[in-house]
Amino acid sequence: MTLAVVKHATCTGCGCACDDIEVHTDGARVTRAVNACELGETWFRDHSPNPNLPPALIDSKPASLADAVALAADLLHAANLPLIYDHGYSTCEAQREAVALAESVGGIIDSYTSQCHGPSFVATQLVGKVSCTLGEVKNRADFLLYWGCNPAETHPRHTSRYALHPAGKFTPRGRRDRTMVLVDVEETATAKDADQFFRIREGTDFEALSAMVALLRGQPVDERRVAETGFTVAQLRALLDRMKAARFGVMFFGLGLAATRGGHGNVGAAYRLAMELNAFTKFVALPMRQHGNLVGSDMVLRWTTGYPFGVSLSRGYPRYNPGEFTTTDLIARGDIDAALVLGSSAAPGFANVPTIEIGPKLTRTGTIPRVQIATAATGVSAAGTVCRMDDLPMPLRPALTSALPTDEDILNRVLAEVRKKPAWYPQLKGEAQIA
Amino acid sequence: MRFLLMPIRSNKQGVQINVGKDGADYNAVVNTMQAHPDDLKELGAASGATIRVRTDVGEATFQVVEAKVSRGMLFVPYGPPTCQLYGGDTDGTGMPTSKGWEVEVEVVSREPQASAKEPQ
Numbered sequence: 391m392t393l394a395v396v397k398h399a400t401c402t403g404c405g406c407a408c409d410d411i412e413v414h415t416d417g418a419r420v421t422r423a424v425n426a427c428e429l430g431e432t433w434f435r436d437h438s439p440n441p442n443l444p445p446a447l448i449d450s451k452p453a454s455l456a457d458a459v460a461l462a463a464d465l466l467h468a469a470n471l472p473l474i475y476d477h478g479y480s481t482c483e484a485q486r487e488a489v490a491l492a493e494s495v496g497g498i499i500d501s502y503t504s505q506c507h508g509p510s511f512v513a514t515q516l517v518g519k520v521s522c523t524l525g526e527v528k529n530r531a532d533f534l535l536y537w538g539c540n541p542a543e544t545h546p547r548h549t550s551r552y553a554l555h556p557a558g559k560f561t562p563r564g565r566r567d568r569t570m571v572l573v574d575v576e577e578t579a580t581a582k583d584a585d586q587f588f589r590i591r592e593g594t595d596f597e598a599l600s601a602m603v604a605l606l607r608g609q610p611v612d613e614r615r616v617a618e619t620g621f622t623v624a625q626l627r628a629l630l631d632r633m634k635a636a637r638f639g640v641m642f643f644g645l646g647l648a649a650t651r652g653g654h655g656n657v658g659a660a661y662r663l664a665m666e667l668n669a670f671t672k673f674v675a676l677p678m679r680q681h682g683n684l685v686g687s688d689m690v691l692r693w694t695t696g697y698p699f700g701v702s703l704s705r706g707y708p709r710y711n712p713g714e715f716t717t718t719d720l721i722a723r724g725d726i727d728a729a730l731v732l733g734s735s736a737a738p739g740f741a742n743v744p745t746i747e748i749g750p751k752l753t754r755t756g757t758i759p760r761v762q763i764a765t766a767a768t769g770v771s772a773a774g775t776v777c778r779m780d781d782l783p784m785p786l787r788p789a790l791t792s793a794l795p796t797d798e799d800i801l802n803r804v805l806a807e808v809r810k811k812p813a814w815y816p817q818l819k820g821e822a823q824i825a
Numbered sequence: 826m827r828f829l830l831m832p833i834r835s836n837k838q839g840v841q842i843n844v845g846k847d848g849a850d851y852n853a854v855v856n857t858m859q860a861h862p863d864d865l866k867e868l869g870a871a872s873g874a875t876i877r878v879r880t881d882v883g884e885a886t887f888q889v890v891e892a893k894v895s896r897g898m899l900f901v902p903y904g905p906p907t908c909q910l911y912g913g914d915t916d917g918t919g920m921p922t923s924k925g926w927e928v929e930v931e932v933v934s935r936e937p938q939a940s941a942k943e944p945q
Contacts, residue, residue: 403839403843404839428836428840429836429839429840429843432840432843432844433843435843436843436844436845437843500919504919504920505919505920505921506920508918508919508920509918509919509920512918540833540834542836543833543834543835543836543839544834544835544836544839546836575831575895575898576831576894576895576898576900577893589895592829592831592898592924592925593925645834645923645924646924648920649920649922649923649924650922650924650925651916651922651925652916653918653920653922654918680834699919700919712915712917712918712919712920713915713916713917713918713919715919716915716918716919716920717919718913718915718919718920718921719913719915719919721913722912722913722914723913737905737908739908739913751845751846753845753846753847
């Protein structure tokens with residue numbers, strides 16, 4: 391047993407990607423993760439390499455890695471419309487290989503983004519957004535508005551490390567230099583940290599945010615309609631006064647906006663409000679992203695295909711259409727005939743298609759994959775790059791090594807097998823001569 | 826009796842995803858709903874009872890425990906059971922609307938079940 395300590399390890403347990411973790415190992419397993427929250431602690435501890443894990447399963451039976459890779463390539467190559475679905479726990483390097491694989495098999499590539507903050511991207515494309523890094527939040531923000539999110543539960547170190555409590559360059563007294571307001575349908579654990587909590591009626595975020603924009607512009611609003619949101623006009627005016635008086639204001643929003651009906655409209659209204667506040671002061675809006683490297687998936691897809699999620703490569707060039715090339719819709723319509731799920735277990739929706747699962751745990755949640763391949767866990771025993779919720783790339787410092795290959799290795803091997811097969815698109819006459 | 830369903834993310838759910846989705850604790854977390862005590866009384870169910878939740882799309886059974894939440898609302902961590910309750914319609918956004926579903930609730934068993942998890 392060799393005791394070791396790795397300092398400044400990056401946690402990929404959630405979108406905060408905290409890079410101040412001190413990981414203690416006994417050479418085989420993580421024994422402690424100092425500075426980590428409870429999510430980070432279990433991320434490191436429960437993703438230590440498992441020596442009892444078989445390298446692969448085919449139809450739930452232990453199989454060799456070579457056989458599993460070959461079958462994965464066969465299934466993807468034979469499919470008319472395969473889907474590569476990324477749960478957002480792999481490194482950017484692996485995600486880049488996933489795009490290449492999707493292109494090679496003429497498939498669709500999508501990520502968990504389409505099922506969480508996809509509407510926030512659509513809102514960005516409709517409205518635009520004013521953004522900043524979490525470092526700027528820490529050093530400058532003196533007003534925080536959390537809307538439809540509960541960081542105390544989902545991002546436990548968000549307030550303590552980045553936003554509310556830390557002392558920053560222009561906020562030297564930390565919490566005492568900041569005001570925090572929470573808007574949510576329920577008085578959650580985050581409310582304990584807030585200076586003011588507003589309970590909004592479920593499904594009325596768009597109306598409340600739009601009323602705030604109208605009041606900011608000096609336009610009339612209907613008091614009775616505003617009251618339907620749970621706010622009074624006086625409350626909205628007072629909140630706006632606080633926002634305008636800030637030196638640097640930040641709105642963090644979660645699935646309370648993005649996952650309710652008309653999510654892109656809700657987030658668009660939030661972005662619009664943040665933008666218009668810049669007539670008075672500096673104000674930004676940021677989504678509370680989840681999963682360790684879901685942002686990395688968006689980034690990689692953007693710089694390889696031009697689009698953040700829901701990208702079809704079935705014509706040999708990228709096409710983007712939420713609602714058409716997004717996982718939920720593809721499954722509901724029965725459009726896909728094979729799927730590769732990267733980074734987690736396949737959801738029950740994949741039960742009707744042959745599925746390949748690549749990830750650190752060979753678990754099942756409702757469907758039995760044809761192929762399961764075990765890989766080293768991102769940040770625990772696999773190196774690479776992940777992106778924080780503010781799009782900042784963060785290097786990983788894995789504390790352990792694993793006998794298992796990384797996601798990137800496996801995708802590379804599947805890609806190499808696929809490339810040995812005939813191309814899925816028709817060869818043009820005379821192509822060889824042109825080449 | 827009708828409720829508004831609010832699937833959520835919780836700390837315990839996140840911890841159990843890391844531990845393993847095939848564990849009993851994960852299943853208990855994603856199968857346990859929170860409701861206002863007065864709503865439970867109106868349902869005639871004890872804290873920890875089993876309820877069946879129905880939407881136009883599907884149904885699932887959960888344990889329900891009393892918690893400090895608003896009346897008329899049910900809170901439950903996202904998981905395989907909640908996936909049964911909303912369909913594949915995304916209104917063209919790619920994102921299934923998962924929050925704010927009107928659901929019909931009926932009591933399956935009024936007595937507490939041992940697997941119900943305490944509220945977060």
